[in-house]
Amino acid sequence: MTRHDTSDIIFRRVLVCFPILILIIVAGILFQLIHASWPTLNKFGFHFFASQVWDPVMEEYGALPFIFGTCVTSIVALLLAVPIGLGAAIFLAEYAPPKIAKFISILVDLLAAVPTVIYGLWGIFVLVPFMRSTVQPFLGKYLGFLPFFQGPNYGVGFLSASIILAVIIIPFIISVSREVILAVPMVYKESAYALGSTRWEAMKNIVLSHGKVGILGSIILAMGRAIGETMAVTMIIGNNVTISSSLFSPGYTMASVVANEFSEATSKTYLSALIEIGLVLFIFSVIVNMLARLLIWSVTNQSHQTAKR
Amino acid sequence: MKKFLAFIFAVSVASVAWADGSLINGAGATFPYPIYSKWFDEYSKANPGMNFNYQSIGSGGGIKQITAKTVDFGATDGPMTQEQLNEAPGRIYHIPTVMGADAIVYNLSGVKTGLKLTGDIVADIFLGKITKWNDARIAAENPGVALPDVSIVVVHRSDGSGTTYIFVDYLSSVSPAWKGKVGKGTSVNWPVGLGGKGNEGVSGLVKQTPGAIGYVELAYAKQNDLTYAYMKNSSGNYVEPTLASVSKAAEGVTIAPDFRVSIVNSANAEAYPISSFTWLLIYKDMDDHAKGEAIVNFIKWAVTDGQKFAEPLDYAPLPSNVVTMIQEKLKQVKY
Numbered sequence: 001m002t003r004h005d006t007s008d009i010i011f012r013r014v015l016v017c018f019p020i021l022i023l024i025i026v027a028g029i030l031f032q033l034i035h036a037s038w039p040t041l042n043k044f045g046f047h048f049f050a051s052q053v054w055d056p057v058m059e060e061y062g063a064l065p066f067i068f069g070t071c072v073t074s075i076v077a078l079l080l081a082v083p084i085g086l087g088a089a090i091f092l093a094e095y096a097p098p099k100i101a102k103f104i105s106i107l108v109d110l111l112a113a114v115p116t117v118i119y120g121l122w123g124i125f126v127l128v129p130f131m132r133s134t135v136q137p138f139l140g141k142y143l144g145f146l147p148f149f150q151g152p153n154y155g156v157g158f159l160s161a162s163i164i165l166a167v168i169i170i171p172f173i174i175s176v177s178r179e180v181i182l183a184v185p186m187v188y189k190e191s192a193y194a195l196g197s198t199r200w201e202a203m204k205n206i207v208l209s210h211g212k213v214g215i216l217g218s219i220i221l222a223m224g225r226a227i228g229e230t231m232a233v234t235m236i237i238g239n240n241v242t243i244s245s246s247l248f249s250p251g252y253t254m255a256s257v258v259a260n261e262f263s264e265a266t267s268k269t270y271l272s273a274l275i276e277i278g279l280v281l282f283i284f285s286v287i288v289n290m291l292a293r294l295l296i297w298s299v300t301n302q303s304h305q306t307a308k309r
Numbered sequence: 310m311k312k313f314l315a316f317i318f319a320v321s322v323a324s325v326a327w328a329d330g331s332l333i334n335g336a337g338a339t340f341p342y343p344i345y346s347k348w349f350d351e352y353s354k355a356n357p358g359m360n361f362n363y364q365s366i367g368s369g370g371g372i373k374q375i376t377a378k379t380v381d382f383g384a385t386d387g388p389m390t391q392e393q394l395n396e397a398p399g400r401i402y403h404i405p406t407v408m409g410a411d412a413i414v415y416n417l418s419g420v421k422t423g424l425k426l427t428g429d430i431v432a433d434i435f436l437g438k439i440t441k442w443n444d445a446r447i448a449a450e451n452p453g454v455a456l457p458d459v460s461i462v463v464v465h466r467s468d469g470s471g472t473t474y475i476f477v478d479y480l481s482s483v484s485p486a487w488k489g490k491v492g493k494g495t496s497v498n499w500p501v502g503l504g505g506k507g508n509e510g511v512s513g514l515v516k517q518t519p520g521a522i523g524y525v526e527l528a529y530a531k532q533n534d535l536t537y538a539y540m541k542n543s544s545g546n547y548v549e550p551t552l553a554s555v556s557k558a559a560e561g562v563t564i565a566p567d568f569r570v571s572i573v574n575s576a577n578a579e580a581y582p583i584s585s586f587t588w589l590l591i592y593k594d595m596d597d598h599a600k601g602e603a604i605v606n607f608i609k610w611a612v613t614d615g616q617k618f619a620e621p622l623d624y625a626p627l628p629s630n631v632v633t634m635i636q637e638k639l640k641q642v643k644y
Contacts, residue, residue, distance in 0.1 A: 055498035056469075057491065129517060154462060154518060156503060239467035239504025250503050256467075260506060264369035264469025264495050266393065 037276035054241045061273035065241045069251040072158055074226040077165035085173030093181040112171035120232035123164045128155040136248055151246040156238035159247040164232050169222040176218030180211040217295035224288040230255040254281045336364040337371020337384030338471055341587045344407055344624050348615050368471045375590045381600050383590035386471020387495055388569040400593040403568045405586035408625040410555045411476045412530035412537040415522040416515050425450045427541040428483030435463055437501035464514045464523035467504025469496035475585040476524045479573040528623035544578040555625035558584035594643050601644025
């Protein structure tokens with residue numbers, strides 16, 4: 001039986017306090033959000049999530065346009081970011097010469113560290129005029145038969161906001177996917193080459209299928225980031241409470257409406273409605289992050305198990 | 310042990326100095342912040358020992374804080390509603406300090422400042438009923454102006470604001486359709502349009518988007534060289550938004566004694582119709598004698614001597630009839 005020193009016991013007990021503190025904070029946030037949004041939870045109930053009306057004067061609130069906006073911008077951002085991020089990660093892990101790989105990895109980390117407000121400013125002054133004058137008319141002309149590319153073209157809107165979000169989340173996808181690809185044991189790839197597979201076949205059948213859970217985890221993590229992004233999106237999305245099938249249309253996200261309207265909301269119902277949107281956002285983010293963590297844990301466990309064999 | 314005692318001693322001395330009643334805290338509207346800053350500065354020079362601290366957190370914040378009594382005075386661009394007044398622990402007075410206005414700004418190539426618009430037309434534009442700049446109704450007000458065949462892009466505020474309140478107050482008073490469908494408040498359910506955050510956001514969107522129309526504070530429009538419209542007032546005159554025409558909105562018209570009055574669409578023939586007061590919020594019965602006296606004396610100075618600082622900062626000064634009413638009202642404040 002091991003003998004424990006008193007200092008060890010105290011050390012362990014003090015350490016245990018810190019994770020408990022984190023749990024208390026998270027539980028506290030959840031409790032406070034539910035408590036503060038109780039008036040509208042009670043008053044509107046499920047109708048809050050189905051209504052499209054956001055009227056502070058008549059005190060009628062519905063969160064559907066914001067949930068729609070958050071989902072659309074996140075999904076389109078992922079559609080744009082995943083091919084680019086994954087492609088870059090594969091290049092960096094497999095094809096790039098070591099010096100270039102290192103240099104680009106540093107750049108990617110720098111990109112991830114840039115405050116997102118800067119992306120918002122770049123968006124307003126560079127991206128939006130470019131979208132309005134060049135990209136959106138082009139898309140409208142050639143792909144205008146699709147409902148996604150119809151309607152008036154303002155520059156600001158779902159498409160521009162999704163592009164900014166994609167730029168923000170690409171570094172996350174690159175970093176994590178690259179680690180996952182590098183974690184595939186060399187012996188698998190060498191066996192594939194020994195059996196005569198091409199680089200592409202080895203990549204597709206061995207590396208990606210081995211790392212797919214981890215890569216999926218990185219994608220979900222990036223989605224969690226995109227869901228919560230506030231300032232960059234609110235500058236670019238047009239802040240219009242609508243649900244539209246067109247990507248050219250301006251819209252609104254949950255994080256944006258809270259950031260815009262919270263400081264001037266004086267009536268109890270108004271505040272409560274905004275806090276309820278915050279609650280929905282909180283729960284979304286928690287679920288998305290938990291999913292990502294679980295997936296990434298499972299892949300690192302898998303690779304430990306295969307290494308032991 | 311000695312260090313600890315010395316620290317306690319230092320803290321208690323500091324806190325006594327801190328509790329000295331000559332620091333007066335206020336919070337509220339962002340619109341009058343420049344003129345209030347100037348006033349605090351000038352007043353402290355004339356009355357050393359008087360220090361003011363003002364946080365421009367927005368009209369909503371000002372109302373919340375004065376109701377909670379965390380500040381000594383509040384400031385707002387939109388008057389408090391009866392419900393908000395009922396929630397306060399005491400009776401709150403609204404004291405107008407300066408006047409401001411909303412300019413209707415637009416981005417239309419070939420059309421300079423001075424496009425003539427009426428309240429009816431602006432309301433229908435913001436309701437989405439008028440969608441093209443060369444609409445017959447706009448052309449009828451502007452004979453001789455070449456209006457291009459461009460779609461109108463409406464821009465409004467995405468954040469709640471007193472600037473919005475003045476604008477929708479005006480639209481509600483000139484357009485029954487607007488009043489029924491949207492109403493007035495610091496945040497409303499805009500039927501159409503893009504939202505920009507702050508005056509900067511709206512002016513940025515208007516400047517960048519051809520065919521855009523929006524509303525910003527007059528001071529902002531002037532300082533940033535934006536193109537703005539001349540509005541038709543209630544007497545049928547097209548009035549340019551200037552400091553003089555804004556002041557006229559409160560001249561010679563009946564002002565309610567509690568000052569919680571809207572002066573949009575003023576009856577004065579020379580008035581700019583989208584004008585408004587900005588108010589300080591103080592309690593009728595002040596808890597602290599020294600602070601109460603200081604605040605009342607400051608306000609007396611601000612509405613008389615302080616008004617000369619208003620015009621250089623692009624604020625419209627109060628007309629003399631309102632100043633007289635304010636001086637009467639201040640006599641009722643007890644400290």
